[in-house]
Amino acid sequence: MKKNLAFSLGIVFLLIAFASLSAQTPRETEPFRLNFRLGLEGEMFKRDLTYGEDESVSPLNSYFSTLRLELESGGYVISLFGGFASSNFNTLVFRGLPFSIEFEGGGLSGVVFGAELSKVFLFNSFGVGGQVRVISYSGNEKKWAIPELAVEGELKSKPSWQQFSIGPVLVYNKYENFIPFAAIQYNRLSGEFSLRELVENLTGEEKKEVKGRGAVSFSLGANFLFTSRFGLRGEASILPHKGATDWSLNVRALFSF
Amino acid sequence: MKLRTYILLVCISIFSLIAFGFDGPKAQQRERPNPRQGQVILSDLPELNAGLPFRLETPRYKEGEVLVKFKPEVTEAKVNTLMAIYGTRSLKKIPRIDVHEIEVPRGLSVREMVALLARNPDVEFVEPNGVVRICVTPNDTYFKYQYALYNSGQEIGIPGSPRGKQRADIHASEAWEETRGTEEVVIAVVDSGIDLLHPDIKDKLKSSGRDIVNNDFDATDDLGHGTHVAGIAAAATDNNEGIAGVAWNCQVLPVKVIDKEGSGLYSWVAEAIVWAADNQAAVINLSIGGDEPSETLKEALRYAYQKGVVIVAATGNDSGPVLYPAAYDDYCLAVAATDYNDTRPEWSNYGSEVDVAAPGVRIVSLVPRWYFGPDSFPYGYGTGTSMAAPHVAGLAALLKSHKPWLKAREIMDIIRYSSDDINATQYPGRDNYLGYGRVNMEKALVPIKIKKPKG
Numbered sequence: 001m002k003k004n005l006a007f008s009l010g011i012v013f014l015l016i017a018f019a020s021l022s023a024q025t026p027r028e029t030e031p032f033r034l035n036f037r038l039g040l041e042g043e044m045f046k047r048d049l050t051y052g053e054d055e056s057v058s059p060l061n062s063y064f065s066t067l068r069l070e071l072e073s074g075g076y077v078i079s080l081f082g083g084f085a086s087s088n089f090n091t092l093v094f095r096g097l098p099f100s101i102e103f104e105g106g107g108l109s110g111v112v113f114g115a116e117l118s119k120v121f122l123f124n125s126f127g128v129g130g131q132v133r134v135i136s137y138s139g140n141e142k143k144w145a146i147p148e149l150a151v152e153g154e155l156k157s158k159p160s161w162q163q164f165s166i167g168p169v170l171v172y173n174k175y176e177n178f179i180p181f182a183a184i185q186y187n188r189l190s191g192e193f194s195l196r197e198l199v200e201n202l203t204g205e206e207k208k209e210v211k212g213r214g215a216v217s218f219s220l221g222a223n224f225l226f227t228s229r230f231g232l233r234g235e236a237s238i239l240p241h242k243g244a245t246d247w248s249l250n251v252r253a254l255f256s257f
Numbered sequence: 258m259k260l261r262t263y264i265l266l267v268c269i270s271i272f273s274l275i276a277f278g279f280d281g282p283k284a285q286q287r288e289r290p291n292p293r294q295g296q297v298i299l300s301d302l303p304e305l306n307a308g309l310p311f312r313l314e315t316p317r318y319k320e321g322e323v324l325v326k327f328k329p330e331v332t333e334a335k336v337n338t339l340m341a342i343y344g345t346r347s348l349k350k351i352p353r354i355d356v357h358e359i360e361v362p363r364g365l366s367v368r369e370m371v372a373l374l375a376r377n378p379d380v381e382f383v384e385p386n387g388v389v390r391i392c393v394t395p396n397d398t399y400f401k402y403q404y405a406l407y408n409s410g411q412e413i414g415i416p417g418s419p420r421g422k423q424r425a426d427i428h429a430s431e432a433w434e435e436t437r438g439t440e441e442v443v444i445a446v447v448d449s450g451i452d453l454l455h456p457d458i459k460d461k462l463k464s465s466g467r468d469i470v471n472n473d474f475d476a477t478d479d480l481g482h483g484t485h486v487a488g489i490a491a492a493a494t495d496n497n498e499g500i501a502g503v504a505w506n507c508q509v510l511p512v513k514v515i516d517k518e519g520s521g522l523y524s525w526v527a528e529a530i531v532w533a534a535d536n537q538a539a540v541i542n543l544s545i546g547g548d549e550p551s552e553t554l555k556e557a558l559r560y561a562y563q564k565g566v567v568i569v570a571a572t573g574n575d576s577g578p579v580l581y582p583a584a585y586d587d588y589c590l591a592v593a594a595t596d597y598n599d600t601r602p603e604w605s606n607y608g609s610e611v612d613v614a615a616p617g618v619r620i621v622s623l624v625p626r627w628y629f630g631p632d633s634f635p636y637g638y639g640t641g642t643s644m645a646a647p648h649v650a651g652l653a654a655l656l657k658s659h660k661p662w663l664k665a666r667e668i669m670d671i672i673r674y675s676s677d678d679i680n681a682t683q684y685p686g687r688d689n690y691l692g693y694g695r696v697n698m699e700k701a702l703v704p705i706k707i708k709k710p711k712g
Contacts, residue, residue, distance in 0.1 A: 093704050100705065102707065104709070149675060150678055155707060202674070
């Protein structure tokens with residue numbers, strides 16, 4: 001994992017350094033200009049998680065929709081986004097509670113916040129650069145009745161996850177309104193799912209540390225500029241790992257100011 | 258007193274004749290099929306006691322002895338002085354709980370001695386040395402079906418016997434998918450001992466145990482009750498032989514407190530509980546009970562409970578109040594009986610102390626190899642809350658194996674709350690007959706699925 005991260009970071013820094021040197025002269029003459037873009041973003045992904053000493057596997061299906069603000073200057077784009085999310089941690093098994101629980105509670109709503117930084121250097125029809133993104137999801141606490149016991153029992157669930165990705169981007173810049181790109185990213189997902197159990201005077205709490213399987217994702221996407229102020233962006237990623245391939249889809253609609 | 262002793266002797270004689278006199282010779286004459294050849298084992302043995310649980314009549318307490326605990330500040334020297342003043346002597350001191358077994362001086366009755374000592378400010382408590390009795394005796398040898406563990410609706414006994422109700426069982430098969438226990442967890446069977454060489458349990462024994470009755474370390478069963486009880490809790494399982502025990506991989510520690518006539522003293526039971534707790538027992542099964550409350554028993558139970566031991570006790574078979582020690586609700590899981598239709602047999606004792614129920618009618622388990630005569634098939638049926646309790650003790654051992662961090666109270670609560678309220682139509686919720694209901698091992702052990710509510 002650390003090797004992957006170091007490899008990805010190395011590539012990003014090399015590309016940025018190389019591109020910075022190559023594109024230094026024309027950029028120095030450009031006047032400072034700050035562009036704002038505001039829009040909506042939607043993303044859904046499926047990621048296999050491992051947890052526990054025996055490295056049990058459980059899928060996480062998640063989607064979120066956010067309001068996104070982008071600030072661009074000198075080719076650097078800083079994005080901030082926040083919104084609502086739903087995460088489905090199906091088939092997580094908790095054996096550290098007085099009554100063991102297999103959680104299949106479906107999607108759990110919550111909030112998601114994130115930030116992204118990217119930079120692309122253009123060379124004729126191509127551009128190279130890098131991007132780094134962090135996202136944090138915090139699910140709402142939800143109550144569940146424990147079925148089929150002789151007395152009433154209650155569970156409280158509280159999920160969260162964080163995702164960090166970083167890697168180089170290759171952009172094809174020949175077309176005016178259609179800009180395809182490809183990316184390789186080190187992609188790390190980790191999180192926690194806690195369950196609190198209360199059955200009469202029996203209480204217990206178990207926190208599951210979860211970790212996304214696999215670490216390197218491959219993405220293809222494109223920007224579609226419909227007008228000078230409105231564009232759409234789509235991106236599809238796969239993250240192969242031992243035994244399966246995870247995926248994600250991301251769509252953004254942005255207005256420039 | 259003489260009349261009571263006479264009645265006791267008559268009862269014991271009748272019991273002995275029925276248990277050993279009638280069946281033994283018959284069994285010796287009968288050709289028994291070899292279970293290893295996969296044959297169905299049939300039996301034409303008559304059911305003892307008309308198929309009802311055996312109720313041994315015993316005196317409520319032992320004559321000539323009382324149990325005394327002195328206040329902690331009273332020194333040994335002062336205890337000896339007091340004994341001399343009362344003209345008595347200490348027969349034994351139960352370790353850890355410091356209860357003395359004291360001889361009653363000639364001319365005084367037990368009740369008079371209790372009243373006399375109770376007035377002494379140095380005495381914390383004094384009480385008669387109560388008598389516990391077994392709650393059942395094995396009564397048949399038809400081996401094949403263990404409906405208590407998995408009830409498919411099979412015939413309960415020889416062909417033509419009544420059929421059980423499907424899934425009127427403790428859901429053992431499902432629970433074994435989750436855990437089969439570990440040998441670190443030991444179930445102490447405080448009873449009449451165990452046939453230490455029985456092929457279906459000898460490899461499960463932690464040691465030859467402790468014989469409190471004869472004060473040695475060879476808890477060989479000379480009655481049959483303890484072997485039957487131990488087999489239900491933890492007979493060797495998946496060994497191509499005999500029956501399955503509830504706690505597959507857990508070990509058994511025999512502690513003998515019941516003599517060959519089927520009774521024992523409270524002081525023996527208290528000593529056994531303390532000894533078992535000090536010798537790595539995680540669970541203690543008490544398929545025995547007496548009518549009298551006892552501070553000595555309570556002290557011993559408290560000692561074991563505080564050491565994290567789960568104590569399971571039979572409620573009794575008298576259609577009456579819950580026996581002691583099962584009635585000590587703070588420390589014991591009191592187990593009533595159900596049958597193969599998930600109904601309560603009328604003889605199962607009841608009261609607010611009943612915690613849960615488990616199958617206790619026509620339960621097949623081990624009997625000592627000598628029980629039905631030489632070379633006989635060492636399995637038989639038993640009926641009573643004595644048979645119900647070890648099902649629960651086995652479950653407690655599996656819980657302790659699976660979740661070793663749980664405290665005794667938590668294990669007791671899990672067993673209570675995971676029970677099926679099988680008499681809910683008549684008595685919804687906890688009731689005095691079956692407590693929280695018939696235990697359900699699947700719910701106690703297997704992860705409960707939490708699903709998104711429909712709609």
